[in-house]
Amino acid sequence: MAGAPSTTRTGVGDGSGRPPGPAPAAGARGGTRTRHRRTVTAAAFLLPALLLLGALVVYPIGYSVQRSFFDRSGDSFAGLDNYVTLFTDDTIRTAVRNNLVWVVVAPAVATALGLIFAVLTERVRWGTAFKLVVFMPMAISMLAAGIIFRLVYEQDPDRGVANAVWVGVHDTFAESSGFPRARPLPVHPLKAAGGGAYVTKSPVRAGEPVALPLIGVPPAQMPEDARPARTPAASGDGGGISGTAWLDFTRGGGGKPNAVDPKELGLKGLRIEAVMDGRVVARTSAAADGTFTLPAAADGAVLRLPASNFREQYNGVAWLGPNLVTPAIIGSYVWMWAGFAMVLIAAGLAGLPRDVLEAARVDGANEWQVFRRITVPLLAPVLGVVLVTLMINVLKVFDLVFIIAPGSAQDDANVLALQLYRSSFGTDADLGVGSAIAVLLLLLVLPVMAVNIRRMRRENRR
Secondary structure, eight states, X not given: OTTOOOOOOOSOOOSSSSOXXXXXXXXXXXXXXXXXXXXXXXXXXXXXXXXHHIXXXXXXXXXXXXXXXXXXXXXXXXXXXXXXXXXXXXXXXXXXXXXHHHHHHHHHHHHHHHHHHHXXXXXXXXXXXXXXXXXXXGGSOHHHHHHHXXXXXXXXXXXXXXXXXXXXXXXHHSOOOSSTTOBOOTTSSEEEEETTEEEESSOOOTTSOEEEEEBOOOXXXXXXXXXXXXXXXXXXXXXXXXXXXXXXXXXXXXXXXXXXXXXXXXXXXXXXXXEETTEEEEEEEOOTTSEEEEOGGGXXXXXXXXXXXXXXXXXXXOTTSTTTHHHHHHHHHHHHHHHHHHHHHHHHHHTSXXXXXXXXXXXXXXXXXXXXXXXXXXXXXXXXXXXXXXXXXXXXXXXHHHHHSOGGGTTTTOOHHHHHHHXXXXXXXXXXXXXXXXXXXXXXXXXXXXHHHHHHHHHHHO
């Protein structure tokens, strides 16, 4: 109708008789676009990391799991045979047992030493310098540390520091042998008495010089102040027993057996005993020229050269032998990682509430009680971090064992990471068994990682 007011329609109805809803706001569309743009940007930044993670972690893990179910050639399905081998092969079982020793001992010892170092150096002026020295081994690669400790553990005391110290301490408290491997010739007036000792073939008499010739002493082991041997003058009846103990060997030949030649040296320090009726009646030692004198009580006795004269020299401990090779390598690992534990624990120690510690001291607690009942409980989160980190680290230990353990003891020092290498490479490689070892290592690491992640989440909630 003309002149009737017109109605403005802002939308199109849906046929239900209800008015149409409001048009979408421009701000909502802009927010959607912003969120989309942020998602794309985040994905663009994460994509390289995800690609690397997939290529270097996810794919190798998946391939190792798949390969562990196939035989050596990779063509035939082997089922669980490779995993059965892990627990039936003696070499691999030794590796598993050694890994358990590593996980239990190495992290605990390194953490304990780190805690002790951190606490003891907290109040001293030179604590920073000490911490620097203890932490310095962390700057050395495993390869270099392995080479260093391979030399430290050398059996020869002239080359191995550990045995040089050990032999020095041993020789301080134990009597050393003067002439190892010295012995008489069959034509000499001496015979074996059992236990490494030698005795004269007949009793000695006063007035008759006694000859005690020996051979088999290397020139380098002769006393530095030994002098040319000489025959003592005969004493009269009723006097003591005199004689000469000397090295019956002339360089270049020409000497006579059982006779003191001009170029032959006396066996200075050789211990001599006079034995009569099964008991020792007199003792003496040879002088620099080999001469010796016994009192008249030795007349008619048999002279004995005790076995202590001829013992092999003490050469220390076989650090890299079958029995000690694993503890020795763990020692080198602790030397490297005790500094790491000390630095982390010292950082946690610096953040402890001092008022709590001082309050305990004011209440009468001594330092040991403060340490055991307050310091250690407050440091429990830090100690947990250090312990878990080192446990994960020792499960992968390879370099030190491979370098330090000699070939003869490598089976005794074997660990899973080393066995993984030995099973996967070389002429006798079995990638099926190697992959099974890799999966076993992963399964051993996962629980430790899970504990660590749970602990971190619990700390974050606090």
